[in-house]
Amino acid sequence: xxxxxxxxxxxxxxxxxxxxxxxxxxxxxxxxxxxxxxxxxxxxxxxxxxxxxxxxxxxxxxxxxxxxxxxxxxxxxxxxxxxxxxxxxxxxxxxxxxxxxxxxxxxxxxxxxxxxxxxxxxxxxxxxxxxxxxxxxxxxxxxxxxxxxxxxxxxxxxxxxxxxxxxxxxxxxxxxxxxxxxxxxxxxxxxxxxxxxxxxxxxxxxxxxxxxxxxxxxxxxxxxxxxxxxxxxxxxxxxxxxxxxxxxxxxxxxxxxxxxxxxxxxxxxxxxxxxxxxxxxxxx
Amino acid sequence: xxxxxxxxxxxxxxxxxxxxxxxxxxxxxxxxxxxxxxxxxxxxxxxxxxxxxxxxxxxxxxxxxxxxxxxxxxxxxxxxxxxxxxxxxxxxxxxxxxxxxxxxxxxxxxxxxxxxxxxxxxxxxxxxxxxxxxxxxxxxxxxxxxxxxxxxxxxxxxxxxxxxxxxxxxxxxxxxxxxxxxxxxxxxxxxxxxxxxxxxxxxxxxxxxxxxxxxxxxxxxxxxxxxxxxxxxxxxxxxxxxxxxxx
Numbered sequence: 001x002x003x004x005x006x007x008x009x010x011x012x013x014x015x016x017x018x019x020x021x022x023x024x025x026x027x028x029x030x031x032x033x034x035x036x037x038x039x040x041x042x043x044x045x046x047x048x049x050x051x052x053x054x055x056x057x058x059x060x061x062x063x064x065x066x067x068x069x070x071x072x073x074x075x076x077x078x079x080x081x082x083x084x085x086x087x088x089x090x091x092x093x094x095x096x097x098x099x100x101x102x103x104x105x106x107x108x109x110x111x112x113x114x115x116x117x118x119x120x121x122x123x124x125x126x127x128x129x130x131x132x133x134x135x136x137x138x139x140x141x142x143x144x145x146x147x148x149x150x151x152x153x154x155x156x157x158x159x160x161x162x163x164x165x166x167x168x169x170x171x172x173x174x175x176x177x178x179x180x181x182x183x184x185x186x187x188x189x190x191x192x193x194x195x196x197x198x199x200x201x202x203x204x205x206x207x208x209x210x211x212x213x214x215x216x217x218x219x220x221x222x223x224x225x226x227x228x229x230x231x232x233x234x235x236x237x238x239x240x241x242x243x244x245x246x247x248x249x250x251x252x253x254x255x256x257x258x259x260x261x262x263x264x265x266x267x268x269x270x271x272x273x274x275x276x277x278x279x280x281x282x283x284x
Numbered sequence: 285x286x287x288x289x290x291x292x293x294x295x296x297x298x299x300x301x302x303x304x305x306x307x308x309x310x311x312x313x314x315x316x317x318x319x320x321x322x323x324x325x326x327x328x329x330x331x332x333x334x335x336x337x338x339x340x341x342x343x344x345x346x347x348x349x350x351x352x353x354x355x356x357x358x359x360x361x362x363x364x365x366x367x368x369x370x371x372x373x374x375x376x377x378x379x380x381x382x383x384x385x386x387x388x389x390x391x392x393x394x395x396x397x398x399x400x401x402x403x404x405x406x407x408x409x410x411x412x413x414x415x416x417x418x419x420x421x422x423x424x425x426x427x428x429x430x431x432x433x434x435x436x437x438x439x440x441x442x443x444x445x446x447x448x449x450x451x452x453x454x455x456x457x458x459x460x461x462x463x464x465x466x467x468x469x470x471x472x473x474x475x476x477x478x479x480x481x482x483x484x485x486x487x488x489x490x491x492x493x494x495x496x497x498x499x500x501x502x503x504x505x506x507x508x509x510x511x512x513x514x515x516x517x518x519x520x521x522x523x524x525x526x527x528x529x530x531x
Contacts, residue, residue: 035372036370036373037370038370038372038373167383167386168386170379170383171383171386173370173373174369174370174373174375174380175364175367175369175383177340177364178362178364178367178383178431179386180340181338181339181340181360181362181364182362182386182435183357183387184386184387225372225373226374228374229374229375229376229379229415230374230376230379231373231374231375231379232379234374
């Protein structure tokens with residue numbers, strides 16, 4: 001009965017669920033350097049800036065009616081705008097050597113400026129408020145087979161990069177001065193990591209919504225930080241936590257008719273203190 | 285390669301960061317197997333000089349000539365002034381020290397053997413699987429040194445490696461460095477504001493003051509008249525016995 005119900009649901013929501021799980025794996029790994037640097041809130045600011053990109057694209061679209069209809073459909077333009085703004089925001093907040101406190105200030109400023117501007121820009125737009133609300137409140141089910149394929153490519157690429165560059169990423173996150181001294185290209189690596197996170201959030205926010213994108217970026221890495229004894233292990237454990245929250249999350253959401261993204265994020269949030277409890281019980 | 289070629293050589297270099305000159309007309313030649321102390325008041329530019337030697341800063345004018353084998357990235361060991369780890373970050377002493385091997389291209393077995401070896405040198409062997417945050421301040425300082433030693437450097441540059449340590453721990457740490465200096469010909473460059481340490485241990489001293497670097501052998505640089513001019517008569521008097529002994 002359960003299996004039959006699941007099979008029926010898979011026919012309807014399979015691509016969306018698959019996209020959601022792959023996004024979770026991708027962002028779960030990408031979030032590790034952020035959490036390791038104590039910069040988790042960057043994800044919220046970047047996601048909010050992606051929403052600002054959507055708002056600006058809507059405004060520009062309103063003034064360029066039908067001009068690009070044959071080249072880009074509306075969905076593509078909105079996705080590209082979200083990715084562009086998220087990437088720029090991630091680069092602005094994730095690079096530079098001005099110290100953690102200064103970066104926190106820039107991140108907070110970016111979040112607040114984007115959140116207010118997003119609403120103000122589309123307040124009088126006939127469809128804008130609705131579209132932005134859609135982006136902010138979207139809950140995974142909007143993703144399709146193309147989204148699943150793109151998320152798969154991103155997840156595999158991220159896993160490969162994390163495997164190949166895990167030590168460098170860990171050292172840069174822990175001690176960027178030492179990393180630079182031993183010849184790691186810290187600025188280039190930080191910029192690449194930020195651009196990768198921006199790309200991921202820009203894509204994920206369109207496919208699965210702001211809350212889900214931010215939740216998958218930060219919560220699995222936070223849980224991994226509490227469960228693991230080493231930074232290097234976090235790169236393995238974070239995507240497992242991402243799946244541990246989102247796999248049952250989507251199925252539970254389907255069974256209870258609740259929004260899957262929100263259920264998955266709630267489960268991921270619950271995993272964080274549980275992961276900490278596991279760590280304290282472990283013999284040293 | 286030439287053994288007589290300096291490990292680092294600066295001639296008339298201007299050093300600083302963000303286009304702000306900190307040290308001007310710097311002439312310095314650090315030879316193989318020498319034990320240098322970079323001394324000077326707080327904020328005088330000691331760390332700027334060290335970071336330039338390590339390659340973290342580029343000279344604003346002039347250049348640094350590095351020895352082709354003794355001052356390469358793989359031959360240098362660097363101990364930063366402090367390591368501002370995110371306190372929420374999980375890490376063990378083994379991982380912390382092991383990450384110092386990044387960039388050497390070592391195999392898994394070789395890398396695994398370097399960590400306990402380096403920890404044993406600084407008497408932290410039993411703590412290898414301890415969580416980093418359980419170490420005391422002095423032990424963390426030794427872990428920083430072990431991270432640099434794991435690279436088996438030909439040249440070690442350390443930024444105030446004894447800061448925050450009690451006198452016993454300072455002597456223990458210096459004993460380790462002295463041993464490596466004598467037994468393995470390790471070239472040492474230590475930044476410190478402890479004139480006594482420089483007077484007791486260094487073969488050469490770079491005294492950094494008011495944008496200039498006075499560099500030479502210990503007896504050439506740590507002269508009573510110079511210390512009196514820079515630090516006042518009280519400090520010069522206090523160090524007089526050490527200076528006489530070192531002359």
